[in-house]
Amino acid sequence: MKSLLQKIEQLEASSRELDPPAQQREKALKLVQQFSESFLSNAHLEKGYFNNGDPMGLGINGQPHELNDLLEKYKNEISSNGIQAASAAHLGYIPGGGIYSAALSDFLAAVTNEYAGMYYASPGAVTVENEVIEWLKEVFLFPSSTVGNLASGGSIANLIALTAARDFHQIKKDKIERSVIYMSSHVHHCIHKALRIIGLEDVIVRELELDDHFKINSHELEARIKEDIALGLYPFLTIASAGTTDTGAIDPLAKIGEIAHSHSMWYHIDGAYGGFFNLLESRKKLFQGIELADSLVVDPHKGLFLPYGVGAVLIKNKEAVFQSHHYTANYMQDALGSFNSLNPADLSPELSKHFRGLRVWLPLQWHGVQVFKDCLEEKLLLTEYARIELERIGMLLGPIPDLSVTFFWHPKGDEATAKLMELIHLDGDVFLSSSVIDNKKVIRVAILAFRTKKDTIDRMVAMVQRCLTQL
Ligand SMILES: *Cc1c(COP(=O)(O)O)cnc(C)c1O
Numbered sequence: 001m002k003s004l005l006q007k008i009e010q011l012e013a014s015s016r017e018l019d020p021p022a023q024q025r026e027k028a029l030k031l032v033q034q035f036s037e038s039f040l041s042n043a044h045l046e047k048g049y050f051n052n053g054d055p056m057g058l059g060i061n062g063q064p065h066e067l068n069d070l071l072e073k074y075k076n077e078i079s080s081n082g083i084q085a086a087s088a089a090h091l092g093y094i095p096g097g098g099i100y101s102a103a104l105s106d107f108l109a110a111v112t113n114e115y116a117g118m119y120y121a122s123p124g125a126v127t128v129e130n131e132v133i134e135w136l137k138e139v140f141l142f143p144s145s146t147v148g149n150l151a152s153g154g155s156i157a158n159l160i161a162l163t164a165a166r167d168f169h170q171i172k173k174d175k176i177e178r179s180v181i182y183m184s185s186h187v188h189h190c191i192h193k194a195l196r197i198i199g200l201e202d203v204i205v206r207e208l209e210l211d212d213h214f215k216i217n218s219h220e221l222e223a224r225i226k227e228d229i230a231l232g233l234y235p236f237l238t239i240a241s242a243g244t245t246d247t248g249a250i251d252p253l254a255k256i257g258e259i260a261h262s263h264s265m266w267y268h269i270d271g272a273y274g275g276f277f278n279l280l281e282s283r284k285k286l287f288q289g290i291e292l293a294d295s296l297v298v299d300p301h302k303g304l305f306l307p308y309g310v311g312a313v314l315i316k317n318k319e320a321v322f323q324s325h326h327y328t329a330n331y332m333q334d335a336l337g338s339f340n341s342l343n344p345a346d347l348s349p350e351l352s353k354h355f356r357g358l359r360v361w362l363p364l365q366w367h368g369v370q371v372f373k374d375c376l377e378e379k380l381l382l383t384e385y386a387r388i389e390l391e392r393i394g395m396l397l398g399p400i401p402d403l404s405v406t407f408f409w410h411p412k413g414d415e416a417t418a419k420l421m422e423l424i425h426l427d428g429d430v431f432l433s434s435s436v437i438d439n440k441k442v443i444r445v446a447i448l449a450f451r452t453k454k455d456t457i458d459r460m461v462a463m464v465q466r467c468l469t470q471l
Contacts, residue, residue, distance in 0.1 A: 031071060032067075035071045035074070036103075039075075039086075040100070043084075043086050043087055043088065044088045044453070044456075045088075046084050046086075046088070047428050047429050047431075048087055048089030048090050048091065048428060048429065048430045048431030049083055049425065049428040050080055050081055050084065050428065051081075051428070053081075055078065055081060056077060058073070058078075084431070085098065085449075086451070088449060089431060089452070090431050090449045091430055091431060091445050091447055092433030092444065092446060093433050093446060094273045094405075094446055095447075095448045095449035095452070096301050096302060096308050097305030097449070097450055098307045099306060099450060101366050102305075102306045102360075102362070102363050103307060104362070105358040105363065106307070106358070106359050109356070109358045112355075113355075114355040115353070116344060116353045116354065116357060117343065117345040117351050117352055118343045118344075118345055119341040120343075122355075125357065125358070126343065127341060128355075128357040128361045129150055129355075129356075129361075130341055131357075132150060132312070132357050132360045132361050133146075133147070133149070135364070136148060136312055136314055137314060140278065140291060140298075140314065142316065143316065145316065145318070146315065146316050147315055147318045147342055148312060148313055148315065148347070150311075150312050150344070150356050150360065152356075153309065153310070153311040154190060154272030154297055154299040154311040155193065155194070156348075156349070157297040157298075157312060157313035158190055158268075160313050160315070160321065160325070160347070160348055161268050161295035161297060161315060162195060162198060162268065163321075163325075164266075164294075164315050164317065164320040164321045164324070165236070165294070165295065165320070166198055166200060168266060168294075168320035169237070169266060171200065171203065176200065176202050176203055177202055177203070178204070178233045179203045179204065179237075180204045180205075180228050180233050180235040180236065181195070181200075181203055181204070181205050181235075181236070181237045181238070181239065182206045182208060182224060182237070183205065183206070184208055184215070184239075184241055184244065184251060185210060186241065186244040186246050186247065186249065187241060188245050191239060191270065192205075208220055208221055208224065210249075212399065213399055214246070214249040214399075215249050215252060216240060216251040216252065216256060218256055221238065225263055235263055235265055237265055237266045237268060238256060238259070238265050238266070238267055240253055240257075240267070240270070240293075241271075241274075242271035242275050242278070243272075243403050243405075246405070246435050246437055247407065247437065249401070249402055250274060250287065252289070253287065253288065253293075254288050254289025254292065256289070257289045257292030257293065258292070261292065266294045267292060267295075268293060268294065268295045268296075268297075269290060269293040270297050271290070271296060271297060271298045272297050272298060272302060273302055273403075273405075273448075274402070274403050275290075275296070275303055276300075276372070276376060278290060279369070280373055280376055280377055283380070293316075294316050294317065295314065296313070297313050298311070299311045299312070300360050302448060303448070304360065304363070304364075305449075305450040307359070309359075310356045310359060310360060318342075321346075325346055325347055325348055326346040327346075375450050378453075379452065380403065380404055382447050382452060382454065383405075383406055383445070383447050385454065386457045386460065387400075387406055390445075392461075393464060393468070395408040395410065396411050404447040404448055405446045407435065407437060407442040407444045407445065408442065409443065410471075417443060418434075420443065420467055421434045421441075421443055423467035423470055424443070424463065424467050427463050427466060427467055429459055430459055432444060
């Protein structure tokens with residue numbers, strides 16, 4: 001007994017290191033704050049891309065280190081290498097966000113460590129998450145019986161939605177090989193990935209050809225569905241995009257929805273990039289019909305400028321989601337009770353769950369919604385401005401985009417465009433990325449980083465001009 005107590009005492013002294021006293025906390029917080037202030041004071045000027053080679057010295061050797069040294073390493077090896085996602089000058093792929101109020105929310109969520117998987121465990125945290133879902137239902141005009149979940153991003157959110165579609169239509173066994181899914185050839189690759197993960201890689205996928213604005217042609221969709229029905233196949237799912245990654249195109253959502261439902265199919269819309277532009281009066285028309293979706297994905301870590309780590313899914317049919325995600329276990333019997341609120345764990349593959357609802361809820365409550373709308377509208381106008389400027393310096397442009405992604409190419413064609421892209425990446429002042437659209441090499445400009453302002457666009461154009469002189 002005595003030696004047991006002695007050992008406990010020893011271990012207690014050591015394990016208290018994990019729970020530092022107020023003075024130490026304050027000191028640590030100050031260091032982190034100094035770091036983040038120095039990072040943020042530069043974020044609007046920072047280059048969009050650094051190529052500093054492979055990160056060094058990040059291995060874990062099991063020994064304790066000074067926080068100061070670790071922050072130094074964070075600065076040199078992590079935060080100033082690669083694409084600067086928090087900088088104004090990230091105009092490649094689909095830029096993410098990183099607003100400060102969301103960072104503070106994450107800090108609070110981690111300090112209090114709310115368990116956001118079950119209502120029983122944390123009624124407040126789960127209610128916050130469910131209130132975010134309620135708000136999304138209002139924004140997208142979904143009925144009140146809709147359920148939803150905050151997942152880690154658009155990929156997992158799409159996976160949850162497609163699983164519900166699969167289960168609703170009972171796509172299994174010999175039904176798999178005669179079941180058909182329709183989608184744009186510009187659909188995000190995470191859709192294909194999700195289908196493979198959920199055991200649907202052998203279903204028939206019809207990738208539809210696009211019109212000259214890169215949208216699904218609804219007549220072709222209808223014709224293909226009818227052909228497939230005549231062949232004895234089972235069309236069960238149509239996927240539309242509300243903002244494709246390549247060109248930001250919004251498919252004709254209302255028409256596609258009517259067609260899908262007239263054939264009793266599940267209608268899924270991927271709005272991971274574009275969804276939140278629906279908040280704007282100026283774009284409402286393009287989103288007409290979004291409310292017809294059986295499931296919808298939007299990414300707050302894109303369109304609401306939050307840091308990476310949150311994508312949302314709305315699904316109208318609760319039973320379809322429950323079929324694959326609702327489980328009970330003996331050790332969880334206390335959680336069963338009769339609670340009115342839904343448990344996030346019943347709607348997602350996750351059980352223990354980061355309280356990611358707070359990083360959506362707190363910024364929306366703190367700033368109000370209007371500033372988010374203004375920031376989105378600003379991005380649309382900056383896209384218009386960027387096109388005018390790129391044309392002025394002699395670049396050829398893709399069609400006027402629905403949203404904030406546009407593309408250009410060099411009048412001399414593929415080879416010159418590829419070389420220009422290379423020079424732009426070497427320059428790195430503003431980060432752009434390339435794609436192949438209509439069999440043509442193009443350079444994309446995707447404007448969604450909340451720090452991107454008019455002066456960023458001027459920098460981008462100056463950079464392209466600089467690179468053109470080196471061609
Ligand atoms: C980004 C994106 C995805 C994937 O979402 P993640 O949050 O990166 O997992 C899916 N669809 C579209 C249209 C996207 O832009």
